[in-house]
Amino acid sequence: MNLLTFSVLVRILLFLLFFFLIDWYSFQAFKTGLPAQSWIKLVYWAFSIFIYLFVVYGFLTFNRSNLSLNFGRLISLIVLSLIPKLILLGFMFGEDFLRFFTGIYQSVSGSREGDFLPDRRKFISQTALIVSSIPFLGILHGVLVGKYRYRVVNHTLEFDDLPQEFDGFTITQISDIHSGSFDNKKKLEYGVELINKQNSDVILFTGDLVNNHSGEMEPWIDTFKKLKAPMGKYSILGNHDYGDYMSWPSKEAKEANMQRLYEIQGELGFQLLKNENVKLKKNGAHIDLIGVENWGKGFGQYGDLKKAASNLSDQSFKILMSHDPSHFDEQVKNFSQFIHLTLSGHTHGMQFGIEIPGFIKWSPASLRYPKWAGMYEELGRYLHVNRGFGFLAFPGRVGIWPEITVIKLKRR
Template identity: 50%
Template sequence: MRFIILIPLVLLLEFYTFSALRTLTRNKFVLIGFWVLFAVVCAVSYYQMYLVQKDGKFSLNTGYTVALFLTYVVPKLFVFAFLFTEDIVRVFETAFHYFKSDNTIKEAIPSRRKFVSQLALGVAAIPFAGFLYGVIKGKYNFKVIKQQVVFEDLPASFDGYTITQISDVHAGSFDNKEKIEYAIDLINQQKSDTIVFTGDMVNSVAEEMHPWVDIFKRLEAKDGKYAVLGNHDYGYYAYKTKEEIQENQNKLEQVHKEIGFDLLLNESRAIERNGEKINILGVENWGASRHFPKRGSLKEATKNLEENSFNVLMSHDPSHFDYKEKEVDQSDRFNLNKVLEEPNIIDFEKKIHLTLSGHTHGMQFGIEIPFFNFKWSPVKYRYPRWAGLYKEAGQYLYVNRGFGFLAFPGRVGIWPEITVIELKRGSVSA
């Protein structure tokens, strides 16, 4: 049904693109082929969405269908923008000359329309090429991002301590073993003190990770590897009963053990050096959306902590950092929302120095220009804290852009991320 709702918008884009194409050629085979291709793309897309709705599972074929649809449709938004703007100008000019009884407009429009059509199609070729690159190369274009974070109360023994963070593996989307092996080697090359994984190991079901367990087993860190669950890890999208969901979670917990991850389910672990320590905390999924399970509990995760301890928290969804629950959600059909009332992180009674999250993927689409410290993605309008480091109330949040990909099997401008965070002791400016 949601796909059908898109049809009027897509048709509008098609008619405008067809109009631009027709100004450049009158070849019947080209013009007929345009509409035949449109019918094929719509039929394939509808069929794959039907399979997802029927089975509740997202396959590689579905992912490539999403890529086909987006690569086919998104560039036409640019064609529409140019031609629609030209149409508005034409309406005003026509009205102006009508009242002036001037007919020169009739000669000016055809040549201008051809120029605008050529310009529009030329500009549309840029995102078209970008999407192709994103599917072929961009999804495995792993970037190591290093971030230093300074704290006045960091125990001296942990000055220079390094944490490598990955997030949002989404193993069910992978299709290239060599690229994943390369990424795992790249993580190990950082030689961080510890490795953390902030949720979404799979798209829907635990079995998706089975072909990749032996590769992820190679991850090494002297102080251990820690993980939490994300919203996709509960099987909530694939199964229809509480028993099936719990069985899937049990299987995924076993997968974490096989890899060597210490899975923290509202728990904490202490890392000690020279009689000093920091705490690694992990909560289950908790965030602003009512569509995702809310099982995280800061109270449970921190119940054994000493006062004034230094705390690093893994929480999959960055909205947990400052979201204020307006009302208690009682719509939980499988009792997944075990914790209905949860304080956000910055208002919590015990200080969380650094929160590590993922979830957003940076929407796998956007623009980043590091030299100008500029970044933009449409996901910012849903998650204001969507990528990189943020600070509020003396506490830090880092949002990882994601290791894998979901739905669209590619990345355009927002590349897969391996984060290396160095903890430093020092004075902090206001």
């Protein structure tokens, strides 16, 4: 057995041990809260054993360069199993904490005979089972329905210096297609139709066409070619588009992949902007559209904003496409030229969170990105972070739905 094989084996065993301990502890709620002969207990262990086998298979066949649908299913099963059990764990641990100190008190006071620990309370276990079923059902919905539950988000922005000819100009932004993750052509076609129904003047795609390599987009070219906008379709690259997350047999193979990705962008009807700009013209007036390559804090920094805007007038109205929202705080908001609106994506809102307008907006993405979803304004400049059209790794969305953004520009 070589060192690499031994390392993989150790990781598998540690992972299985970790899962078994969680399973065993969580099962105490089923033992106490359900009848002794309940069939649900058998289902619990059958499901857990199935996941153990799938985890072993996943470890042995894992290949970053080819994240198959089976890997996505593995992630979904782990999440579906783990999160509810962690909630059960919290209830059981809290009760055991109280049982322990109750046992100490009763032993010292002499008020209890028999076992040191008091029996578990059926009510606590049943409450734990009910509470943990909520995220279980939510995750199940996210995997079966949520990942294709497209929603249209509308914003209207007013500017003093917007050319009069562009008053009412509309932009549809999509981001993070991640074509290598799709598994339902009918649902995808519905999403594309929904984009077209917005009848926007332009469609702007802010990066991550694929997960790892250009071949992932090949089956979906005909679907995305149907996107239409009278003033054009423009795109940029995201961090996943460069093929940096997989091993290539040679430098030439990686470069050939990039060239094919550029070709696919053209076949889709997108004009790809790589640290450059174009003028969107209407009735003799124009606004400047800037597209930078990926620039992210902690990710690939291929973008060159200075180069992309080098030939532009300081007085022109500017829209920037930049995949990673961290670029806004790091460079854009203090850039020498005033950029009125930046469009980003990248975060996906972690595909998990809670959003109730006017009450709460939270996702684990907020721990990494201060600006993780929606519209932000700072120093008179706007940033919009799209929640993403597709999904990655976890094949689902819980509370953070796939987004089609429509932005209307108005002259104040």
